[in-house]
Amino acid sequence: MRVHFDVTHPAHVHLFRHAIESLAAEGHAVGVTAREKEVTTALLDAYGIEHEVLSRKREAAWALGPEWGVRTLRTLDYVRRFDPDVVVSQLNPSAVGAATLTRTPSVVFHDSETAGRLADVLAPLTDVVCSPTGVQQRLGDNHRFYDGFHELAYLHPDRFEADPDLLAEYGVDSEASYAVVRFVSMGAYHDVGEAGLAREQKRRLVETLAEHGPVYVSSEGEPPADLPGDSVPVPPDAIHHLLANASVFVGDSDTMAIEAAVLGTPTVRVDSFGDGDVLGCFNELERFDLVHSTTDGDEAVERAAELADDPAATDRWRRRRDRLLDETVDVSAYMVDTIREVAG
Structure with a gap:
């Protein structure tokens, strides 16, 4: 497989880290794109995960729209270059948009009702949306639920032991x-x-x-x-x-x-x-x-x-x-x- 992970927040690094490592260890091609926000890229470096930075968070609130516009274009370019079999993100508009425009299957991991209308808009464009059972939002026939929390992707005792x-x-x-x-x-x-x-x-x-x-x-x-x-x-x-x-x-x-x-x-x-x-x-x-x-x-x-x-x-x-x-x-x-x- 060729799998593209898009991470735009430090929590996404933790969320996808073990899946990235597991797939790479099996010999699959894994591509990672990132956004410079807080310690996102520092975490990727610490875990030895190669990545390509597509945008950087700005302090000014007005800069968010322009940043995501540029990021969407760069994500689209990356998907065309990497040619993945699936795009994986945590409800990321640029990743879902690039997957849709290139007709690439996509998976979204979504755990917060605060996304509101954004989730309603993006869910129909994805192949599968996965959420913890606690999430009350319902996003359609492609919305699946599992017993757990995103945080157990990296803090389950099979994955983490305090040192x-x-x-x-x-x-x-x-x-x-x-x-x-x-x-x-x-x-x-x-x-x-x-x-x-x-x-x-x-x-x-x-x-x-x-x-x-x-x-x-x-x-x-x-x-x-x-x-x-x-x-x-x-x-x-x-x-x-x-x-x-x-x-x-x-x-x-x-x-x-x-x-x-x-x-x-x-x-x-x-x-x-x-x-x-x-x-x-x-x-x-x-x-x-x-x-x-x-x-x-x-x-x-x-x-x-x-x-x-x-x-x-x-x-x-x-x-x-x-x-x-x-x-x-x-x-x-x-x-x-x-x-x-x-x-x-």
């Missing part, structure tokens, strides 16, 4: 209590009109958690100048080892909240999307009591403090994670099987 020795190399004591917090910029197209933690809430959150141990702060863009805490001490490709051993995770990043939860880390998620009425995957996580979601920043700070002060919280979360794993699949294996099927 305390790796953390020790970067000065992190995996046996000690520490917290990880994540702040996003709310600058993506699906974040328009939404909000995460306010500046004062961020400061109070970190100060409160610091009473229980080190607080490692991951921020999209520069964090507030007066924010206490430490920057994340590990490189981007080791962030999940840091998450897996944390006593608590708190943040307004939905992706990292799911990652922490499926790793069995006590998790508090806060943003104006709220509960599973908007993002159905969180209904599943809350069914297993793996995440506490709230739209109230003050409530998030209080709940985080309770978890940080609870020595039994980690054991409870690990037992809940075991129950979740009993009911879910190895998503990377599911992904490879679907790609083979669609490629024909």
